[in-house]
Amino acid sequence: MAEFFRHRPDPERGWALAALTGSLHFPVAKPAIIRELAADRVDPVLLGLSRDYVGDMAETVSLIWPERRVNEPPPSLAEVVDTLGLASRETLRARLTSWLDAMDSNGRWALLKLITGNIRIGVSARLAKTALADSFAKDVNDIEQLWYGVQPPYLDLFAWLEGRAEIPVVAKRAGFMPMMLAHPIEDDELKNLDLLQYQIELKWDGIRTQLIRCGDIVGLYTRTGDDISHTFPDIISAAKEISEQEFALDGELLTFTAGEVAPFNDLQQRLNRKKVSSVMLNDYPAHLRLYDLLIDNAEDIRTLPLDERRRRLEAWHSRHGSGRMDLSSLITETTYSELQRIRHDARHQPQNGVEGLMIKRKDSPYIAGRPRGHWFKWKRQTMVLDCVLLYAQRGSGKRSSFYSDYTFGVWDQDRLLPIGKAYSGFTDQELNKLDRWIRGNTTQRFGPVREVNASLVMEIEFDSIHPSTRHKSGLAMRFPRVHRIRWDKPASEADTLAVAQNMVC
Secondary structure (H helix, E strand, O other), X not given: OHHHHHHOOOOHHHHHHHHHOOOOOOOOOOXXXXXXXXXXXXOHHHHHHHHHHHOOHHHHHHHHOOOOOOOOOOOOHHHHHHHHHHOOHHHHHHHHHHHHHHOOHHHHHHHHHHHHOOOOOOOOHHHHHHHHHHHOOOOHHHHHHHHOOOOOOOHHHHHHHOOOOOOOOOOOOXXXXXXXXXXXXXXXHHHOOOHHHEEEEEEEOOEEXXXXXXXXXXXXXXXXXXXXXXXXXXXXXXXXXXXXXXXXXXXXXXXXXXXXXXXXXXXXXXXXXXXXXXXXXXHOOEEEEEEEEEEEOOEEOOOXXXXXHHXXXXXXXXXXXXXXXXXXXXXXXXXXXXXXXXXXXXXXXXXXXXXXXXXXXXXXXXXXXXXOOOEEEEEOOXXXXXXXXXEEEEOOHHHOOOEEEEEEEEEEOOEEEEEEEEOOOOOHHHHHHHHHHHHHOEEEEEOOEEEEOOOOEEEEEEOEEEEOXXXXXXXXXXXXXXXXXXXXOOHHHOOEHHHHHOOOO
16 A cells, blocks of 8 residues: 555545545445346346345446456546546446446456445555555654545645645644544453553443534534534534534433433434434434543643543533533542442443443543553453354355354244344354354245254353344344354253343343
């Protein structure tokens, strides 16, 4: 990547950087168009069967697309971006057809993944920015500070990196500020910390967000910089009622029920919605629990130590706090045994949504990324249930030939009720063995899904469990993953629905 950024011309390298960091969006390029184009060239039944086998539509189309000799070179990245930025649905169909005809299978795959926003090549946005910084001997944190004030194809950014221009002037706006994140900490590491030097608070199970106001513009952002303002108009309205015109807050987005933090499943009802009804706003009211203050009355205070920012946050909240915001309480206990007790009791406290503890150095500035030695998260111990495998589905990408997505259930008297789905936590060797077992124990097929003999027990690890209408069991797990495959355990000895219900928190 560093070589590419140094030697490729503008705007090609800028568009590539945007693709690597997830900043390219083509609203007109829907997966349905790709499916329709392929169905025009290939028998629809064959296309459907191939998609079921491969497990990914872009990969299927790139492989099955009939070769045609055309006197046209493959498009450049800049050409793709320019064309899609102006294309209607019909012009996109024609242009996309000619591009696919001009490419080999690898080129077709890359094009289809790029335009649908699903290109995944093992590169995080942070790694791409680090490569960019290495290319021109810059500090990656300087690039992070500029990032949300520059736009693809980043001509002004590259001009600064190459020494052809001054650093871009980022206009004041209600834009995302790269977040500071924490490292997991183990018990032995925690015992060696001087806890008097740390600020300690509960770790809430919501969505980490920033609420930023600049004049009349207010934005609410996730930790990855996604703007979710339209999904939480109640938070935006509360921010606009505050008299101060410029501030930036870091906190945890939660939903409340009867004045208490509601389960994460309630918050999920609000996420990823284009429109939020009045019923949804009433049933799942949003709340922001404040951790940090980054901009205080137009002053950027991120370089101040945490304990000073906390003092200013408390003063800010006393002046402007609303019913939609409160402060994350600080924990005064400072011994390992006391914190261990608090973490253990968190699961059984009346309030919901406590994941563990946050432990932050009092002298730490607010640094983008995950700097070592500053902030730690000590999550509560996970839960475990013995469940029975019910269904298996083919995976995607490298797992498209394997049954790697598993639906499992627990006993309710003499029947098994689905309670969750997992697709991680096992080794490649275990996946091979599971795949062979599933193929040999299939009772019914439903496209890419197989129902299997209810005889294999999986030990499922998860963070928490909540009431939900998504599964017939009436429960849903938070972050389930396969902890162990119990080849030795009879299915009749798997856990029951009553056991799972007693774990609800």
